[in-house]
Amino acid sequence: SAVISQKPSRDICQRGTSLTIQCQVDSQVTMMFWYRQQPGQSLTLIATANQGSEATYESGFVIDKFPISRPNLTFSTLTVSNMSPEDSSIYLCSVVRGGGYTFGSGTRLTVV
């Protein structure tokens, strides 16, 4: 399975600022997914990022709030913009390769 390096692992940010989360994959993958996991809850898909095209956002998530870049087949970023305390959560990237899904270790974001 693919190996994902996700950074930062955690951060504490001031409200109104933005944070960019990076995911680096050890091999080329077509599809990358970004999830949010609020404390004590399951994973919610934010968007699907394919190289060379705009990300596809799920209901309730918009590009202005969660802009995504996918410059190549091994890298993607998710930005959480104009943060509020309600954005405090764990953010995870995921890839699918060979039929299997692999996850990064997550970014634990606290907005104060």
Added chain:
Amino acid sequence: GESVGLHLPTLSVQEGDNSIINCAYSNSASDYFIWYKQESGKGPQFIIDIRSNMDKRQGQRVTVLLNKTVKHLSLQIAATQPGDSAVYFCAETEAGNNRKLIWGLGTSLAVNP
């Protein structure tokens, strides 16, 4: 809407006992199901999967059962160990659905020594 849910939010077992974690799903078109384990501070880790053309699959100490008639999925862990303590999620996907996973709510498994 489509959903995947779990019957038990928490499960406490004694070390050495068998654990059973249940999951219900509502999308009859789903054809691939996965169980994940998530330890504190980590991303979900693949445990075992099963396709809709099977009703049982076994791994090391784990077995997944799929009952398509009642749209039910279960994960059985044999001889549960303290290292099995984690949150377990079921997830489903449908061929052609852009490979998106639909996630269950999660069950927290606590193993008592």
